[in-house]
Amino acid sequence: MAQMHNQLSPADGIWALRRLPDMDEAQFNQWQTLLEHRTGMTLTADRRSFLETNLGIRMREIGCSSYQAYYEKIVFGPDAIREWATLVDRLTVQETRFFRDADAFRLVADYVLTRPREQLRARALEAWSVGCSTGEEPYTLAMVLKECMNQLDLQPLFGVTGSDISQPAIEKARLGQYSARKLLGMDEDLKARYFRPAERNTVEIVDSIRERVCFTRLNVMDLGKAPMHGMNIIFCQNLLIYFRRWRRRDIVKRLAERLAPGGLLVLGQGELTDWQPPGLQRVPSEHVLAWIKRQPDEE
Helix, strand or coil: CCCEEEEECCCCCCEEEEECCCCCHHHHHHHHHHHHHHHCECCCHHHHHHHHHHHHHHHHHHCCCCHHHHHHHHHHCCCHHHHHHHHHHHHHCCCCCCCCCHHHHHHHHHHHHCCCHHHHHHCCEEEEEECCCCCHHHHHHHHHHHHHHHHCCCCCCEEEEEEECCHHHHHHHHHCEEEHHHHCCCCHHHHHHHEEECCCCEEEECHHHHCCEEEEECCHHHHHHCCCCCEEEEEECCCHHHECHHHHHHHHHHHHHCEEEEEEEEECCCCCCCCCCCCEEECCCCCCEEEEECCHHHC
16 A cells, blocks of 8 residues: 655645655665665565555655655665664564563573572572563563562572663663553552552553663674673563574574573574574473573583
């Protein structure tokens, strides 16, 4: 379906509707190549309407009348870096909520609760949420870790890092304010413990959780430069589906390098098939795709 474009008419000073033409094959290939080169993400042909819609909305906002003109603005324009960041935010931020994959978070809890207590006393647990969007996942991880420490009657020695390619998403995550819709299906006791009322009918994360979570902008294409090392838990769900199979394997190998021995890597179901990451042992589970990094003497 052709996109609609609002353009201010100099003659009458009112908004006039003008149709944007459908994106042709060459234009789609051009955008597809740019996105894969810069982010590693692959847009298949059946996602062309998704791309048209999101480009069209942004083009309407800034008064750009053609896909080619917008492409040149993104690549060569004086404000190209800022505009690219805005577009990436539109194309990559996905709908999420707290405790989205209950089975995966239960696995994380089981993993922590079965660690030797002397290890949990001696060294802080470090968790990393890769592709964290607006922060629901890393905050959920922090809540899970806090609950585990309470259950074990231990001091809350842990930290969680959330990373995402979208700077606007990271800024929202740091704010820590959410609509009630993001808490749908969440345990009422957990809501009461970890959220408090905020402005404009929203809720916000309590300080005891917020102070344990930090956020940083990171493109998974640049994992080789990532400062995260010796992580006990790496949570990477609903991200790899956007990448080609060979790139998924490369990302997982790089994530595994950043796990501490005995560390846990959690992916989304179906994101990696028919491949055993080197140095990792699959966690036996019907509902969660996860691995434990082997200890050096197990290699």
